[in-house]
Amino acid sequence: MSLQATPPTEVSADVSLRVPRGGSETLAAGVADVLAAVDGVEDVAVDRVTSVRPTWTDIRVDADVSLTMQVDGDRTELLQEGFGVMAVNRVDVAGDA
Structure with missing residues (x-):
């Protein structure tokens, strides 16, 4: 078993999710x-x-x-497991060709 730290990865994604009403000041937040x-x-x-x-x-x-x-x-799989995330439509990893 390796105990090396995983470096952070920059990702852009197109996601579909559920935002609770009244939980934040803005929709983006x-x-x-x-x-x-x-x-x-x-x-x-x-x-x-x-x-x-x-809704x-x-x-x-x-x-x-x-x-x-x-x-x-798999970053797509990780995001899809998040509470409130309905779908991950696209994931692009910085530096991937």
Whole structure:
């Protein structure tokens, strides 16, 4: 077993998620809060909200985001396991060709 630290990875993604109503001051802050709670995510910047669908209990949002992640495996899978994340439509890793 190796005990080496995994370097942070810069990722851009297109995600679909549920943002709780009344949980944040802005919709972008709500998106960032949901993604920041995912294990391995260190930093979140919301580049653009592309779709908004209000429901009775939350707001369904599609957004383009930039993330710094600390992971060894599949970043798409990691993001999809986050609470409130409905789908990861695209993931691009900085430096990948």
